[in-house]
Amino acid sequence: MSTDKMSVKVNVDLQKERQKCNFNIQEVTFIFDGGKEQTLQRKKIEDIALNSGASIDSIPEECLGLKERYDNAVRKSCIYSRIVKNEILEITGLEALGNPVLRRTADAFFKEISPFMLHLGMFVPTIIGQCTEEQQAKWLPRALEMQIIGAYAQTELGHGTFIRGLETTATYDPETEEFVLHSPTLTSYKWWAGGLGNTANHCIVVAQLYTKGQCHGTHPFIVPIRDMETHEPFPGVKVGDVGVRMGFNTADNGFLSFNHYRIPRENMMMKNAKVLKDGTYVKVARHEKLTYGTMVFVRVTLVKEAAINLAKAATIAVRYSAVRRQSQPKPDAPEPQIIDYPTQQHKLFICIATAHALQITGDWLWRTFKDVLADMRGGNTDSLPELHALSSCLKAISTSDSAAYIEQCRFACGGHGYMLSSNLPLIYSFVTATRTYEGDYTVLLLQTARFLVKAWEQVEAGKSVTPTVSYLTLAATKEKVLWNDFAEGIIRSFQAVAARKISACAETIKRHMKTGICYEDAWQLTTVRLVSAAESHCRSVICQTYWNEITRLTASCSTNVKIVMEQLATLYLIYWALERSGDLLRYSTISEKDLNRLQERYEELLALIRPNAVGLVDAFDFRDEILRSTLGAYDGRVYERLMEEALKSPLNDGPVQASFHKYIKPLTKGKL
Numbered sequence: 001m002s003t004d005k006m007s008v009k010v011n012v013d014l015q016k017e018r019q020k021c022n023f024n025i026q027e028v029t030f031i032f033d034g035g036k037e038q039t040l041q042r043k044k045i046e047d048i049a050l051n052s053g054a055s056i057d058s059i060p061e062e063c064l065g066l067k068e069r070y071d072n073a074v075r076k077s078c079i080y081s082r083i084v085k086n087e088i089l090e091i092t093g094l095e096a097l098g099n100p101v102l103r104r105t106a107d108a109f110f111k112e113i114s115p116f117m118l119h120l121g122m123f124v125p126t127i128i129g130q131c132t133e134e135q136q137a138k139w140l141p142r143a144l145e146m147q148i149i150g151a152y153a154q155t156e157l158g159h160g161t162f163i164r165g166l167e168t169t170a171t172y173d174p175e176t177e178e179f180v181l182h183s184p185t186l187t188s189y190k191w192w193a194g195g196l197g198n199t200a201n202h203c204i205v206v207a208q209l210y211t212k213g214q215c216h217g218t219h220p221f222i223v224p225i226r227d228m229e230t231h232e233p234f235p236g237v238k239v240g241d242v243g244v245r246m247g248f249n250t251a252d253n254g255f256l257s258f259n260h261y262r263i264p265r266e267n268m269m270m271k272n273a274k275v276l277k278d279g280t281y282v283k284v285a286r287h288e289k290l291t292y293g294t295m296v297f298v299r300v301t302l303v304k305e306a307a308i309n310l311a312k313a314a315t316i317a318v319r320y321s322a323v324r325r326q327s328q329p330k331p332d333a334p335e336p337q338i339i340d341y342p343t344q345q346h347k348l349f350i351c352i353a354t355a356h357a358l359q360i361t362g363d364w365l366w367r368t369f370k371d372v373l374a375d376m377r378g379g380n381t382d383s384l385p386e387l388h389a390l391s392s393c394l395k396a397i398s399t400s401d402s403a404a405y406i407e408q409c410r411f412a413c414g415g416h417g418y419m420l421s422s423n424l425p426l427i428y429s430f431v432t433a434t435r436t437y438e439g440d441y442t443v444l445l446l447q448t449a450r451f452l453v454k455a456w457e458q459v460e461a462g463k464s465v466t467p468t469v470s471y472l473t474l475a476a477t478k479e480k481v482l483w484n485d486f487a488e489g490i491i492r493s494f495q496a497v498a499a500r501k502i503s504a505c506a507e508t509i510k511r512h513m514k515t516g517i518c519y520e521d522a523w524q525l526t527t528v529r530l531v532s533a534a535e536s537h538c539r540s541v542i543c544q545t546y547w548n549e550i551t552r553l554t555a556s557c558s559t560n561v562k563i564v565m566e567q568l569a570t571l572y573l574i575y576w577a578l579e580r581s582g583d584l585l586r587y588s589t590i591s592e593k594d595l596n597r598l599q600e601r602y603e604e605l606l607a608l609i610r611p612n613a614v615g616l617v618d619a620f621d622f623r624d625e626i627l628r629s630t631l632g633a634y635d636g637r638v639y640e641r642l643m644e645e646a647l648k649s650p651l652n653d654g655p656v657q658a659s660f661h662k663y664i665k666p667l668t669k670g671k672l
């Protein structure tokens with residue numbers, strides 16, 4: 001517990017909740033952080049970054065105008081970057097780029113998003129992933145020292161999803177040994193890149209590469225866009241802000257176009273393909289899609305990003321639910337804490353369980369990613385398709401689940417949850433964007449479906465398949481899988497559901513093709529089912545990973561930690577079994593009686609978890625500065641904080657606003 005938590009006067013109900021908690025909170029914190037060392041490192045980083053006081057705003061960020069908000073975000077980004085550069089990267093190394101601790105700590109500085117986020121989030125990783133060693137030696141130190149500030153401009157006004165359809169061109173001119181960047185149409189304007197509008201001086205631009213009259217598809221280039229002294233855009237570069245957004249308003253999302261703008265040949269990122277001085281195109285990479293590497297990296301990191309944000313929302317909603325009292329279900333009895341309502345527990349405990357499920361799955365995916373990267377360094381790209389399939393569906397489901405449950409947390413907080421000072425709307429506006437950016441939900445699930453159908457064809461042909469789809473061989477019998485309600489039984493049934501849906505899709509595609517239509521059209525006619533099959537596959541991966549890993553991670557924990565962690569994981573499995581009861585009725589032998597028993601077990605679990613609920617969210621260990629919520633602070637002084645924040649509103653700067661004299665008075669006096 002940090003010192004600020006020990007010294008404050010805590011709401012009586014929250015104090016009682018903490019006394020009820022029967023497990024060792026710190027052990028659960030270690031599990032959530034991925035180990036004791038990670039917790040200690042995180043706390044050290046938080047102490048360094050937050051004890052400076054630089055993150056404190058005198059006026060709430062949300063009360064500032066658009067320009068002032070951006071200005072304030074840049075000011076704080078500079079302070080935070082200095083801390084990251086001078087102190088944090090020293091502790092973490094470049095591993096920090098895949099570690100949510102940087103983002104988690106940044107939340108204390110920015111209630112919205114830093115305009116520098118994409119610099120560390122995509123610009124630097126793309127330099128690492130797409131540049132030769134020589135190029136890295138030139139660009140990486142300057143980027144890490146913040147001598148240059150970069151953005152990642154791939155999406156265009158006309159195309160985000162369909163990368164092959166991008167229109168910006170980079171045409172090689174062997175006379176001058178330069179690439180000429182050009183935006184031939186309005187729809188070819190780069191659009192959305194974070195940090196681009198006003199902040200960045202460099203940008204990674206993804207463009208169609210032309211040399212010797214031939215197009216070689218999209219490739220990344222490092223492009224200086226602004227003068228390093230004056231910050232004026234260079235001639236031939238048009239750049240600006242895309243306009244006000246649902247969230248991300250301090251992230252400086254920008255547009256960019258080029259008018260025959262020249263960059264040196266060496267600015268093409270040449271790890272995976274090169275253009276020689278004479279214009280000869282040379283392919284280096286062994287896999288066609290290695291230029292998409294940064295996207296795979298970010299999708300992998302977004303799974304834990306989804307977990308952390310959901311954990312924040314759950315912390316706010318659970319603490320608030322312990323403080324808030326409402327209604328009178330029994331005559332003459334006191335108003336209960338709203339957390340005592342089973343319906344409230346149903347809304348909230350799945351959020352706690354999902355945060356753990358996604359965090360654990362995100363850790364596992366990160367390890368898988370690093371293994372695949374190590375293989376690729378040795379020249380073996382065999383595991384890349386499986387990684388792409390896994391990272392695509394896990395990014396889609398984790399961000400979608402997280403956004404939905406964060407909104408559920410807001411509902412769980414009633415009217416006060418709608419206040420920006422609760423922080424729930426801002427957390428939601430950030431996370432709901434993650435469902436779209438870095439690959440839209442449906443589009444990514446269809447990428448996974450493509451892999452699954454191919455895997456199914458391998459199984460049918462009697463060939464072996466990769467580990468995450470090996471269940472296809474076991475579960476894909478024509479018989480219904482025998483239901484049992486032990487955890488392993490539920491997981492096996494989910495796998496059977498996924499296998500049956502995948503095989504049904506493959507059959508449907510074949511059936512359509514028998515009518516004479518081509519594969520592409522048959523695929524389109526099957527896409528609603530393909531998305532559903534990919535979702536089922538992903539759910540079975542999360543359930544299996546969560547269950548196996550939590551069993552492993554708690555093996556040496558104290559008894560009550562084991563018990564509460566198992567209760568949460570079981571709750572997660574049963575929740576989804578009940579949610580997907582239609583699938584289970586269709587593809588397993590589950591009966592109505594079994595479903596009733598599951599429902600009863602689910603309700604028992606809610607009651608068992610109830611006394612530990614506040615302890616469970618305390619174990620996420622968010623400092624108040626990071627939570628930034630009137631409803632979720634550790635001390636539970638909800639009403640006092642709501643009042644304090646209300647008084648900070650510029651609309652409370654005097655009893656009478658100028659608009660009264662300008663408009664209302666003339667109106668009421670009949671003079672308007």
Ligand SMILES: CCCCCCCCCCCCCCCCCC(=O)SCCNC(=O)CCNC(=O)[C@H](O)C(C)(C)COP(=O)(O)OP(=O)(O)OC[C@H]1O[C@@H](n2cnc3c(N)ncnc32)[C@H](O)[C@@H]1OP(=O)(O)O
Pocket residue numbers: 077080081097102103106114116117118120121122152154155160161162163164194289290292293295296298301384385388437438439440443447450451
């Ligand atoms: C100071 C502050 C502190 C900060 C702290 C820092 C912390 C950072 C936190 C991170 C925050 C990050 C914020 C990010 C913001 C958003 C950025 C963006 O959106 S950027 C923009 C993001 N934009 C998007 O995400 C766009 C989404 N669109 C796409 O990715 C692609 O267009 C596509 C994948 C949908 C299709 O691609 P297409 O080329 O048409 O391919 P086909 O469909 O024709 O399939 C052909 C074959 O290729 C295969 N394959 C495909 N991909 C891959 C892969 N990656 N690999 C391997 N294989 C792959 C596929 O399986 C198939 O195989 P097979 O069946 O033939 O064997």
Ligand SMILES: Cc1cc2nc3c(=O)[nH]c(=O)nc-3n(C[C@H](O)[C@H](O)[C@H](O)COP(=O)(O)OP(=O)(O)OC[C@H]3O[C@@H](n4cnc5c(N)ncnc54)[C@H](O)[C@@H]3O)c2cc1C
Pocket residue numbers: 118152153154155158159160161162191192193194248253433436437438439440441442443446
């Ligand atoms: C907050 C935010 C930050 C961003 N930051 C960046 C950034 O820094 N750099 C950058 O380059 N980009 C960025 N983006 C852009 C982002 O990557 C794209 O918006 C995203 O990839 C989706 O592409 P799109 O907008 O073209 O959507 P579209 O592809 O037009 O999607 C619209 C709808 O069509 C559906 N659809 C599209 N294709 C198919 C298909 N093949 N099959 C079935 N359905 C389909 C989708 O499911 C969706 O429902 C950002 C976006 C946001 C919202």
